[in-house]
Amino acid sequence: MRILHVAHQQLRKYGHNRVSWGQKLYFGLIRNNHCVQSFSDRDVAAFEAPLGIRDLGKKKANARLLQTVEAFEPDLMIVGHCDIIANETLEAARAINPNLIIAGCNNDPLFVPENVDKIKTRVQVVDSMFVSTGVKELGLFEGARAKLWHMPNPVDTSIETFDxxxxxxxxxxxxxxxxxxxxxxxxxxxxxxxxxxxxxxxxxxxxxxxxxxxxxxxxxxxxxxxxxxxxxxxxxxxxxxxxxxxxxxxxxxxxxxxxxxxxxxxxxxxxxxxxxxxxxxxxxxxxxxxxxxxxxxxxxxxxxxxxxxxINSTLYAQYIVEAAMGLPFSHAYVWAENP
Incomplete structure (x- = not known):
């Protein structure tokens, strides 16, 4: 499957970065043999902006994402924490590729009001929304376009290596x-x-x-x-x-x-x-x-x-793909079996 992964890739950290759930998702998608194209919204905005001032590159970053959709022709777009990308851009991506499925992922807590507002905005346009809080807490996002799912925080065999x-x-x-x-x-x-x-x-x-x-x-x-x-x-x-x-x-x-x-x-x-x-x-x-x-x-x-x-990144990534695409689950995911 061709998957466009839109998230903050922390490119300008130059290796001195936090452990990233987005990076684990990217690794898991590749381990599952998907063809994955990454798009780092914040970094693209900075690269495209005059003098590297990120706020001046937001419009160009949205345009570059649409350019990527047209060139890459993804089956699935996964959008993580990418606030620079507007809902209108995601709708435009659908116009370019009418068969495109869009999944949103949010790994931040629901006790932060700003994050709740972000999810409420995104569920209006994505087909599925995956949230790192359990499904019992997700009722406040019901009634929009997105189907709601829980996603865990996984380990990755190449990152959590010590015992x-x-x-x-x-x-x-x-x-x-x-x-x-x-x-x-x-x-x-x-x-x-x-x-x-x-x-x-x-x-x-x-x-x-x-x-x-x-x-x-x-x-x-x-x-x-x-x-x-x-x-x-x-x-x-x-x-x-x-x-x-x-x-x-x-x-x-x-x-x-x-x-x-x-x-x-x-x-x-x-x-x-x-x-x-x-x-x-x-x-x-x-x-x-x-x-x-x-x-x-x-x-x-x-x-x-x-x-x-x-609860590893390979299973985690395949779960997101299967749930977003409406495919039968290939594994008895412990977090999906106990809603």
């Missing part, structure tokens, strides 16, 4: 990486853990309390030196919602602590993720697993194995 569950001697016992402070009070928990966890627990918090954040290879190295990780979302309790951090931690074999409100026990097997209900529960469970390293490694290995087998 902390196989190691007994790593310098960092617990890690939490984040610089985001809007729409959240999780920093209080992290600060309390810093002072209340036993001093024997080496707890690293890159990006918090004035510490520099870690990106790219620095992020990979930080995880590769850690036994356990905190998946503290900016807000908890949304069905099947988590930061992509969870896949990054679990996929690298770190024992991962996440809030029970996300209901990920519906998807993952027992003794894989560690679920907590409140601050004290989290603190006690961190201490428990720190004191029992064999238990830590066993739970972490089960989580890693399950993610790499059932």
């Amino acid at each position: 902390a569950s196989a190691s007994t001697s790593l310098p960092t016992d617990l890690i939490f990486c984040s610089k985001e402070t809007s729409y959240t009070e999780r920093g209080r928990w992290v600060e309390d853990l810093q002072t209340q966890l036993p001093k024997a627990i080496n707890f690293k918090t890159p990006g918090s309390f004035g510490q520099p954040g870690v990106w790219g290879r620095d992020y990979d190295r930080a995880l590769s030196q850690s036994k356990m990780g905190l998946n503290l979302n900016r807000q908890e309790g949304l069905h099947w919602y988590s930061s992509a951090r969870m896949a990054q931690l679990v996929g690298n074999g770190l024992l991962t602590f996440t809030h029970e409100g996300g209901q990920f026990d519906e998807l993952l097997p027992p003794e894989s993720l560690v679920y907590f209900s409140d601050y004290d529960d989290l603190k006690n469970k961190v201490v428990e697993f720190h004191q029992d390293d064999a238990k830590r490694r066993y739970w972490a290995s089960r989580g890693r194995e399950f993610f790499h087998r059932e």
